[in-house]
Amino acid sequence: MKIYVYAIAKNEVGFAGRWMASMAEADGVYVLDTGSVDGTPERLAALGAHVTERTVDPWRFDTARNLSMEMVPADGDILVCTDLDEVLCPGWRKLLEGAWRPGCTTARYEYVWSFNPDGSDGVKYLYEKVHRPGVCRWTHPVHEILSYDVPKVYCDVPGMRLEHHPDPTKSRGDYLRLLEMSVAEAPEDDRNRHYLGREYMFHGQWERAVKTLREHLAMPTATWRPERAASMRYIARCLLEMGRAEQAELWLLRAVLEAPEQREALVELARLMERQERWRECERYCRLALDNRKRDLSYTTDPAAWGALPWDLLSLACWYQGHRDWAVNCARQALALEPDNARIRRNLALMQGDMP
Numbered sequence: 001m002k003i004y005v006y007a008i009a010k011n012e013v014g015f016a017g018r019w020m021a022s023m024a025e026a027d028g029v030y031v032l033d034t035g036s037v038d039g040t041p042e043r044l045a046a047l048g049a050h051v052t053e054r055t056v057d058p059w060r061f062d063t064a065r066n067l068s069m070e071m072v073p074a075d076g077d078i079l080v081c082t083d084l085d086e087v088l089c090p091g092w093r094k095l096l097e098g099a100w101r102p103g104c105t106t107a108r109y110e111y112v113w114s115f116n117p118d119g120s121d122g123v124k125y126l127y128e129k130v131h132r133p134g135v136c137r138w139t140h141p142v143h144e145i146l147s148y149d150v151p152k153v154y155c156d157v158p159g160m161r162l163e164h165h166p167d168p169t170k171s172r173g174d175y176l177r178l179l180e181m182s183v184a185e186a187p188e189d190d191r192n193r194h195y196l197g198r199e200y201m202f203h204g205q206w207e208r209a210v211k212t213l214r215e216h217l218a219m220p221t222a223t224w225r226p227e228r229a230a231s232m233r234y235i236a237r238c239l240l241e242m243g244r245a246e247q248a249e250l251w252l253l254r255a256v257l258e259a260p261e262q263r264e265a266l267v268e269l270a271r272l273m274e275r276q277e278r279w280r281e282c283e284r285y286c287r288l289a290l291d292n293r294k295r296d297l298s299y300t301t302d303p304a305a306w307g308a309l310p311w312d313l314l315s316l317a318c319w320y321q322g323h324r325d326w327a328v329n330c331a332r333q334a335l336a337l338e339p340d341n342a343r344i345r346r347n348l349a350l351m352q353g354d355m356p
Helices: 011-023 040-046 059-069 092-099 174-184 189-202 206-218 225-241 246-259 262-276 279-291 310-318 324-337 344-353
Strands: 003-009 028-035 049-055 078-081 086-088 106-112 124-129 136-139 145-148 154-164
Touching: 003 040, 011 040, 011 086, 028 040, 028 059, 028 246, 040 049, 059 078, 078 246, 078 262, 092 106, 092 154, 124 136, 124 145, 124 154, 124 225, 189 206, 206 225, 225 262, 225 324, 246 262, 262 279, 262 310, 279 310, 310 324, 310 344, 324 344
Parallel strands: 003 028, 003 078, 028 049, 106 154
Antiparallel strands: 078 124, 086 154, 106 124, 136 145
């Protein structure tokens, strides 16, 4: 079985060594460099990669990825697409070969997109950028996806793990323009509409974000509940920024009803109750959130909802209602999950009567 890796790169010489080491289990590594000026192509070639340099103008991620895929030899059985700021954990090839079956088009595996300050997993979800050659192509200018010419047949690869270790100085300033282009090109694509609304939120364009996210929710194809709930949560965040807390609360309640198995909207409701000093409701939402103990592997999850935050909010709710023993216990739980949090540590000391 031949397994090839392909990627695009620009000015990532600092990642080249780590990335090539993690791809060493492949039969070949093929990289399209799209205009580096820091020596990335030379470094990758010296480490054994097959590198082609080419400018993509106007820039589109799907065009660049399709060009990089075309570099791969025709005898490949499985193609693995990654970025240079990502790392495949050792042993990935054996796991992939063991899971792959005749007729499969796509492998699914764990992707850790971010890490918490203590090094634990942050946002993580199932990824599917490993595929059979000749059955798919990349589409969309940004947040590009593989579009298939045949029915998708998945194989899950337990234990295979891809980690994202990005350069925090890299700008994503062009994402908004590319997302607007993507929605204009494929107005029927619900996920791109969701991404565009989220991007408007990231840029502080609250009214545009609310309008676009409501458009996402109205689309007949927007049926995936976790993503719908995320759009509702983002609408609520924008409304809060615009000083419309009552409407934000209603949208968060809608998000809870949309995806009751998730913690995220419940924790955001608890935070809103804490801001308004509605302690009984804050306690209720925290307890409901903590009852949801199974975190799903989707990109819509918020690591904060699965860390110290619900316990921290619950400790405050109990404290201000006079439930001192419960408050101490909850603060201890929060501190155990976030031991370097000085504010939680001070709160616990105060609740225990240890403050001078």
